[in-house]
Amino acid sequence: QARQTKTKEEIRADILLRSQTVFSDVQDDFCNVKKILSRFEEWRKSYSDSYHSAYISLCLPKLLNPIIRHQLLAWNPLKDASGDFENLPWFTAVETFCHGHGHEELEHTDRRTLSNVIEKTVLPKITAFVELVWDPMSHQQSVCLSDVCHRLKEDYSIFEGEQSKPVKAFIEAVVRRLRSCVDEDVFIPLYPKKFLEDRSSPQSCFREQQLWTAIKLLGNMGKWDLLLPETVLMELMLDKLLNRYLMTTLCSQTQFNNTVLTCKKIADSLPLSLFKGGNICLPQLRNFENHLVQKVHTLCKQQSAVVEVMQVLSRVRCNDSIMAIAEKYHYEDVIYSHQLLNQETV
Numbered sequence: 001q002a003r004q005t006k007t008k009e010e011i012r013a014d015i016l017l018r019s020q021t022v023f024s025d026v027q028d029d030f031c032n033v034k035k036i037l038s039r040f041e042e043w044r045k046s047y048s049d050s051y052h053s054a055y056i057s058l059c060l061p062k063l064l065n066p067i068i069r070h071q072l073l074a075w076n077p078l079k080d081a082s083g084d085f086e087n088l089p090w091f092t093a094v095e096t097f098c099h100g101h102g103h104e105e106l107e108h109t110d111r112r113t114l115s116n117v118i119e120k121t122v123l124p125k126i127t128a129f130v131e132l133v134w135d136p137m138s139h140q141q142s143v144c145l146s147d148v149c150h151r152l153k154e155d156y157s158i159f160e161g162e163q164s165k166p167v168k169a170f171i172e173a174v175v176r177r178l179r180s181c182v183d184e185d186v187f188i189p190l191y192p193k194k195f196l197e198d199r200s201s202p203q204s205c206f207r208e209q210q211l212w213t214a215i216k217l218l219g220n221m222g223k224w225d226l227l228l229p230e231t232v233l234m235e236l237m238l239d240k241l242l243n244r245y246l247m248t249t250l251c252s253q254t255q256f257n258n259t260v261l262t263c264k265k266i267a268d269s270l271p272l273s274l275f276k277g278g279n280i281c282l283p284q285l286r287n288f289e290n291h292l293v294q295k296v297h298t299l300c301k302q303q304s305a306v307v308e309v310m311q312v313l314s315r316v317r318c319n320d321s322i323m324a325i326a327e328k329y330h331y332e333d334v335i336y337s338h339q340l341l342n343q344e345t346v
Contacts, residue, residue, distance in 0.1 A: 019073050033067055034093035041097055057110040061120040064090065068121045077126050077148045078134060078141040085122055115156040123158065123166045130173045136181040137213065142220035149227050159227060175232055178221060182240045186214050188249050196252065211249050214241060215262070218269040225271035234274065238284035242266065247287050260308050263292060267315040279341075281318040289318045293325065300329045307334055314340040 006014070023031040030036065040060070044051040068090045075085050085091060098114045126148065134141055152158040159167060188210045195203035221237050246266060253259045266288070274282065281289050292309050299305040306329065313322050322340050326332045335341055 016074055019070065022070055023067075031067055033064055033090040034096075036064070036067075037093055037097040057113045057116070060094075060110075060113055061117045064094070064117060065121050068117065069125070072122065072125055075125070077129055078138075078144050115158060118152065118156050119158055119164055119166050123152070123170055127166070127170045127173050130170065130177055134177060136178055136220055137185065137217055139216060139220060142223055146223035146227065149224075153227065171228060174224065174228060175236075178224075178236050179240075181217060182236055186210075186217065186241065186245055188214060188245050190248070190252070193252075207249070211246070211262070214245055215265050215269065217241065218246070218266060222269050222271045225273050230274070233271075234282075234284060237270065238282070243284065243287055247291065250288075250291055259295065260305070260312070263288070263309075263312050264315075267312050270316065275317045279317055279319040281316060281320070285316055285318070288316065289313065289321055292318070293321050296325050296329075303331070303334070306331060307338060310334065310340055311338065314338075 028035060037060075040051070040056055044056075071088045071090050072085060075088075094114050094117050098110050126145070130145070134145060136142060149159075153160065163171070189203075189207055191203045191207060195201050196207070198204060199208075218237060218241050221233065221241070224233060250259065250262060253262065292313050296306050296309050299309075306325070310322055310325060310331070313325075319341055322335060326335050
C-alpha cells in the first residue's frame with residue numbers, strides 16, 4: 001500500500017497527542033509549576049534569609065524550563081488564534097509566586113523572576129519561529145509576532161536595559177531574516193516605458209504586484225520600531241528597501257494618481273519615532289523628498305493634487321520643502337487649513 005502523506009495539521013495533532021505522555025511517569029509534585037513553587041514559597045516565608053542567600057530567583061528559570069516549554073508546545077506566536085501564553089497554567093503560578101495573591105504585599109518578592117522566566121523560555125521559542133517559520137513578507141505573521149514582542153517589552157521589560165543572551169539572539173535572528181528578505185526576495189523589474197504605459201500589459205501588472213509587495217514589506221519592517229536598533233531599522237527600511245528598490249520604481253511611474261498613492265503608502269509605513277519631533281527631512285529621505293517636490297512642480301496649478309503631495313511631505317517632516325512650495329505657488333493658506341506643519345495631527 002502506498003504510504004499516505006500526513007498534513008501539517010495531522011502531524012501537529014500527533015505531536016501534541018504524544019506530548020501528553022512526556023510527564024506520565026513523573027509525580028505531580030515535580031511537574032506541576034504551582035506545586036513546585038509552593039515549596040519555594042514556603043521556604044521564602046519561613047526562612048527568608050536562607051532563601052535569598054541561595055539565589056533561588058536565578059535558579060527558577062532553568063528549573064521550570066522543561067515544564068514551561070512543554071506547556072508552550074501548542075503556542076504559535078505567528079497566529080492570531082494561537083491563544084495567549086499568559087493564559088497557560090505556568091504563567092499564573094509564576095506571576096502569583098512573584099507578586100503575591102491579589103492585593104497581598106510580599107516583603108521579599110522576586111520581582112524579576114517572571115521576566116527572567118519569560119526571557120529564558122518564551123523568547124527562545126519565539127526566536128525559533130523567527131529563524132524557521134516566519135515570513136517577513138506576511139503581514140499577519142509580522143503583526144502577530146511584533147505585537148507579542150511589544151507586549152514583552154511594555155509589560156515585562158524584556159528588551160529594556162542591558163541585553164541578555166536570549167534577547168541578543170532574538171534581535172540578531174530578526175535582523176538576519178529581514179536583511180535576507182530585502183536582499184534575496186525583493187525584486188521589482190525594469191521595463192521599457194511602452195510596456196508600462198499600458199497598465200493592462202503583463203509587464204505592468206507584474207511590476208505593480210512586485211512594487212506593492214515591497215511596500216508591504218516596508219510596512220512590516222516598521223512594526224519593529226522600538227524593538228530593533230534604530231540604525232539597523234533605518235538601514236534596512238531607508239537605505240536598502242526605499243532607496244535601492246522603491247525609488248527607482250517611483251521615478252519611472254507615469255500615472256500621477258498611482259504615484260501619490262504609492263508615496264502616501266510609503267510615508268505611512270515609516271515609524272513616527274524615526275522623526276523624533278524634528279522638522280528637518282532625514283538624509284535618507286532626500287531622494288523621496290526631491291521626487292515629491294518634482295511632482296508638485298509638474299502639477300503646480302492643480303491645487304488638490306498639490307495638497308495631496310504636500311500632505312505626504314508633511315508626514316515625513318519635510319517642512320522646508322512645504323514652505324518653499326507654498327511661497328513659490330502661493331499656497332500659504334493650504335499650510336494652515338490642512339495643518340501641514342502641525343506634526344501632532346499628521
